[in-house]
Amino acid sequence: MTPDSVRPPDRPAAARLRWAVLALGLSVLARMLWMLLSENGMNLVDLHVYVDGSASLLTDRLYDYTYSEKTPDFPLPFTYPPFAALVFYPLHFLPFTVIAIGWLLATVAALYGIVRISLELLLGRERLRETAWRAAAVGWTAVGVWLEPVRTTIDYGQVNVFLVLGAMLAARSSRWWVSGGLVGIIAGIKLTPAITGLYFLARRRWGAAVFSAVAFGLTVGVSFLINRREAQRYFGTLLGDADRIGPVGSVWNQSMRGALSRIVGYDVQTGPWYLAGVLVVAALGICAWRTLGPDDRLGTLIIVQLFGLMISPISWSHHFVWLLPTVLWLVYGPLRRAPGARWLAGFWLVTMLVGVPWVLSFAQPSIWDVSRPGWLAWLGAVDLFGVLVLFVWVIWVSRSRRIAPPADRSPEPARYPAS
Numbered sequence: 001m002t003p004d005s006v007r008p009p010d011r012p013a014a015a016r017l018r019w020a021v022l023a024l025g026l027s028v029l030a031r032m033l034w035m036l037l038s039e040n041g042m043n044l045v046d047l048h049v050y051v052d053g054s055a056s057l058l059t060d061r062l063y064d065y066t067y068s069e070k071t072p073d074f075p076l077p078f079t080y081p082p083f084a085a086l087v088f089y090p091l092h093f094l095p096f097t098v099i100a101i102g103w104l105l106a107t108v109a110a111l112y113g114i115v116r117i118s119l120e121l122l123l124g125r126e127r128l129r130e131t132a133w134r135a136a137a138v139g140w141t142a143v144g145v146w147l148e149p150v151r152t153t154i155d156y157g158q159v160n161v162f163l164v165l166g167a168m169l170a171a172r173s174s175r176w177w178v179s180g181g182l183v184g185i186i187a188g189i190k191l192t193p194a195i196t197g198l199y200f201l202a203r204r205r206w207g208a209a210v211f212s213a214v215a216f217g218l219t220v221g222v223s224f225l226i227n228r229r230e231a232q233r234y235f236g237t238l239l240g241d242a243d244r245i246g247p248v249g250s251v252w253n254q255s256m257r258g259a260l261s262r263i264v265g266y267d268v269q270t271g272p273w274y275l276a277g278v279l280v281v282a283a284l285g286i287c288a289w290r291t292l293g294p295d296d297r298l299g300t301l302i303i304v305q306l307f308g309l310m311i312s313p314i315s316w317s318h319h320f321v322w323l324l325p326t327v328l329w330l331v332y333g334p335l336r337r338a339p340g341a342r343w344l345a346g347f348w349l350v351t352m353l354v355g356v357p358w359v360l361s362f363a364q365p366s367i368w369d370v371s372r373p374g375w376l377a378w379l380g381a382v383d384l385f386g387v388l389v390l391f392v393w394v395i396w397v398s399r400s401r402r403i404a405p406p407a408d409r410s411p412e413p414a415r416y417p418a419s
Helices: 008-037 045-054 082-093 096-123 131-144 148-156 160-172 176-189 192-202 206-226 228-238 256-264 272-291 297-311 317-332 341-354 356-361 374-379 382-403
Strands: none
Touching (some): 082 206, 096 131, 096 317, 160 297, 206 228, 272 382, 341 382
């Protein structure tokens, strides 16, 4: 039997892998050329804050630093815990162009890790070794580069993709100390990933949940050892100050508080509107989680993270990197054949490819303006409505599946990626 008679079944998958690698390579090249050759390609305002702000780690001016060269309407302060400044501190010894290129390449590599772990949680490690699924992982990474949360993460030089990867690695690991340690560390860099502790509680991983709190506490302790004055300042007065982070009413803020504030015309803060919204999102999220299958780790993680994005005072559109795993879960997960799964995946893909907050930002006179024409405010709640619909859909579909005949449940993943 000749090798050719054995290998034809793998040729289409190998061809898809080559095309996927080419697409990813061209995507990275295009982003790099934009960065190096365009007038605004090296703006990377958040990366400037990380690099230049962290240089003040050992002074008493860490939280006095602002970057305004490219953002004169809103000088950007260093808003992360002192532990984050420690992590970023070595960068300020390098030329910024080198940092920017390395940041781009590392972000894309981390994005591939997110896609690969998402598929692994859905399919298992053995299936992911198949050429067709390796092609799917590379192909989805190429698509992900152009989705608005990742696109703006790259534009700003943000850290979101790395934080999502850290949470994904924590969910993937079965070792309590690895999972808890990863979440504690990434929460020490930026507080929002601490919501991942709810994932551990939902999965009854008590050791990981406790150790994540311990690891986070250690990052706080390190912060006080390095710079006691600035650590006291951050955890004593600056923590929770949403106004310092940015304008709540900007359309770029896709949290529930931001969406509600634009709809009613003023910052709802933590008043009745906000508290009622938290109760609704929490109730729907808990019900959606309880209807998931016991082995649906990715589904549980997505619900927890989307809940966290909703209740945070500010969730910039580039924080919604979690929508890419959401799309993968809808396309390849246990509910992929349920009515509406492809429609929801398509909704997220279209809104992310278009970049709805980016489009609507041109109609907002200033990032500080909360009041705006009503129909634009409702459109600006795109992520809030998407999350609510997703939670309701999961509840409805899961209830339908419980009463459906066994033949309709289709628990096994599809053999090959959808085209």
